[in-house]
Amino acid sequence: MNVAVIGLGLIGGSLLRALAAHGHHVTGYDIGAATRRAAAALARAAEAPPVADPETRPVGIKGGWRVADSIPAAVEGAEVVVLAVPLPALPQVVAELAGFDGLVTDVTSVKGPVRTLLGDLRYVGGHPMAGTAESGFLAADPHLFDGCAWVLCLEDETELADWVRLAGLFTPLGARIVPATAEDHDEAVARISHIPHLLAAALTNLIDGHPLAGALAAGSFRDGTRVAATRAELIAAMCGGNEAAVRRVLPGVIEDLTGYARRLAEPDPVGALTPLLHRAGELRRGWPAAQGVPVSLALDRSSLLELGRAGGWVTGIAAEATGMRPETDRKGS
Amino acid sequence: MNVAVIGLGLIGGSLLRALAAHGHHVTGYDIGAATRRAAAALARAAEAPPVADPETRPVGIKGGWRVADSIPAAVEGAEVVVLAVPLPALPQVVAELAGFDGLVTDVTSVKGPVRTLLGDLRYVGGHPMAGTAESGFLAADPHLFDGCAWVLCLEDETELADWVRLAGLFTPLGARIVPATAEDHDEAVARISHIPHLLAAALTNLIDGHPLAGALAAGSFRDGTRVAATRAELIAAMCGGNEAAVRRVLPGVIEDLTGYARRLAEPDPVGALTPLLHRAGELRRGWPAAQGVPVSLALDRSSLLELGRAGGWVTGIAAEATGMRPETDRKGS
Structure with missing residues (x-):
């Protein structure tokens, strides 16, 4: 299939390499000239004749991939365009897609607002739940999607054939394609990604002005606060981009915590609190579903x-x- | 020094072995006959004449340790008694110490209530912040306390000489002795251990009835909920045993979360939320203090x-x- 990947960071770069490795004709574009040069250089290495040690040959198509100098050049002749740019860059990229009549998908972590933004295109929203600890094209890994949950949105207006085409494109990369509406996706990620970042921040604040606590903190604090080290701007962008779902779900967390405090005020705090904690223990011991x-x-x-x-x-x-x-x-x- | 260790689980067993390895005369006791037998068998192995391969000789005193059949027998002649039993077992053990006039310390995770309970003894409260993933004498490790923060309580009624004696006993094991009042200790562990368990439980509840969220959950959910897998009874016992401090600190967390929700309702949710998250990011990136x-x-x-x-x-x-x-x-x- 002819595929264009716009944005060659960790996700886009990994996708460029993975699709090429699976024999697709892939063209990449990135707004950064240095990234385009790196992608082009790696493509030439991939195209080079086989060497004695095949380990030194990058994973890629029999023939690597093409790197274009503009978005119109990248998408020309493409059947599928994958927008792998951050949410704030999407409006500009969409403007440059004027006239493109193929299938468009994206990889951003919120689906409702993007659905609105891309409403005039033949669009299926996507979100691969792939790691973000590293970033940039140099961190790109053609095996990134192996075992990764990849949401593809199915709305009333979605052409089923378009959805199936993308699922057929990504499942061979090892992705687990999860069908969901944008609304269900956005609420799910509020629960398992956005709100965890807010809880981590609130928990971290508990050592503010309390160096004794900081000195005694160990495993439960370390793990419970890990993602609070993420840049404030990124956490705010995630939560703010999905504010409706986050605001819908957060009160339930506050209610649980208030309930714990109330039980601890009873005459037998241990006996009163225990039943409130059973379900969470059961759920956590059963997660992730083994098989x-x-x-x-x-x-x-x-x-x-x-x-x-x-x-x-x-x-x-x-x-x-x-x-x-x-x-x-x-x-x- | 003559030391008695009552309770030979992970902490007590490790302490028995570590103190013996440092040349102290140590006597252990455990309520479980099987544990006493295991401790006695390991002591005999430690006492055996040197073998060709010193690696096969357990770490221990030149001479191992003694295992007693009762608490009175264990503490007879001891200068220091370490109570390494769980909080609910303490009252019974304390009753059996009647007539002992040496120095007593303990290792439980809450210090205010134990201070009240042991008020009639010459007592210095202790709490080594050592791992709890494994338990029992067979998991005991004489190196467990290397680099471990170990709170020793300093109250108005504490004899400084007693405190210094215990600090001098435990620092050679690699412990970092943290001086604190019981009140400051209990508030600190509420912040960095007890409340993290409650937040983990509340976060885990967010996948209850939401299998799509459970299927999409990855790193931030995994780490933020890890300790929710702990048995409900243990979490409730920790929090209930320290209910005053937990109830004092928890409202601040709820207030932070409420503040995040309020900012997300503003016209520019990203811009409004960002400044609320800066401090937590700064704190978490600076934790633990490197040096x-x-x-x-x-x-x-x-x-x-x-x-x-x-x-x-x-x-x-x-x-x-x-x-x-x-x-x-x-x-x-």
């Missing part, structure tokens, strides 16, 4: 969304989709 | 407590105490 149960399912919107809501994912596209349901849901399969 | 600054200080209560409150610790007892101040406090040293 999915293979299923095949009809390629229709409601079957796919039902799979995603149950915590399952698609592993391949055949005559009908094949996927995994989480083991805990076995009774229903 | 202490060696200081020597007078052996008096207020100098020691000041060191502890600043996040410092004692590394040895000489004519005057020697310790480390955290680097961030360098301006004051």
Whole structure:
């Protein structure tokens, strides 16, 4: 397939290399000239004739990839365009896609606002849940998506054939394609990514002005606060870009904490608190679900969304989709 | 020194072995007959004549340790008794110490209530912040205390000579002795251990009934919820045993989270939230303090407590105490 990848950071660069390694004709573009040069240099190395030690040959297509000098040049002739730029850069990039009539997807971590922004294009929202500890093209890894959950949005207006085409493009990279609506996606990431960052910040504040506490802090503090080291601007951008969902979910956390405090004020605080903690222990010991149960399912919107809501994912596209349901849901399969 | 260790789980067993390795005459006791047998068997192995391969000889005294069959037998002739039993077992053990007039310390994670319980003994409260992932005598490790923060409580009623004696006993094991009042200790562990467990539970609850969120959850959720897998009874016992401090500190966390939600409701949620997150990022990137600054200080209560409150610790007892101040406090040293 002819694919254009716009933005060659960690995600875009990894995707460029992974798709090329799987035999697709890929063209990359990045706004940074240094990044374009690095991507072009690596493509030449990939194109070079086989050397004695195949280990020194980068993973890539029989033939590497092309690097374009502009967005219009990159997307010319592409069947699929992947926008792998940060959320604030999207409006500008979308403006440069004027006239493109192929399929567009993206990789940003919030899907509702992007759906609104890209409404005039043939668009399927995407979000690979891939690591962010490193960044930039030099950190790109063609194996980044192996085992990674990759949400592809299925809305009322989505052409099922477009969704299936992208699922068929990404599953061979090892991605677990999770079908979800933008709304369900945004609430899920508020729960498991955005709010964890806010809790980590609030927990970190507990050592402010308390160096004794800081000196005694060990494992539970270390892990509970790890992501608070993320730049404030990035956390605020994530949470602010998804403010509706974060504001919907956060009060439940506050309510739980208030309930714990109330139980601790009872005459038998230990006995009063214990039952409130059982469910969380059970859930955490059962997470992540150890093993999915293979299923095949009809390629229709409601079957796919039902799979995603149950915590399952698609592993391949055949005559009908094949996927995994989480083991805990076995009774229903 | 003649030392008795009551309770031979991870902490007590490790202490038995570490003190013996440092040449002290140590007697251990555990309520479990199987644990007593294991400790006695290891002592015999330690006592055996040197073998060709010294690696096969357990770390221990030139002569191992003694295992007693009762608490009175264990403490007979001891100058120091270390109570290394869980909090709920303390009252029974204390009853069996009737008539003992030596120095008593303990290792439980809350110090105010134990201070009340042991008020009639010559008592210095202790709390080594050593790992709890494994438990039992078979997990005991004579090197467990190397680099470990070990709070020793300094109250108005504490004999400074008793405090100094214990500090001199534990610093050679590699422990960083942190002087603190029971009240300051209990508030510090509420901040860095007990409340982190409650936040982890509340965060884990966010995937309850949301399998899609559970399927998408990755690093930030994993780390932020890790300690929620602890048994509910243990978390409740920790928090309930320290309920006053937990209830004093928890409202500040709730207030921070409420503040984040309020900022996210403003017209520019990203700009409004960012400044609220700067301090936490700064604190977390600066934690733990990389390096202490060696200081020597007078052996008096207020100098020691000041060191502890600043996040410092004692590394040895000489004519005057020697310790480390955290680097961030360098301006004051």
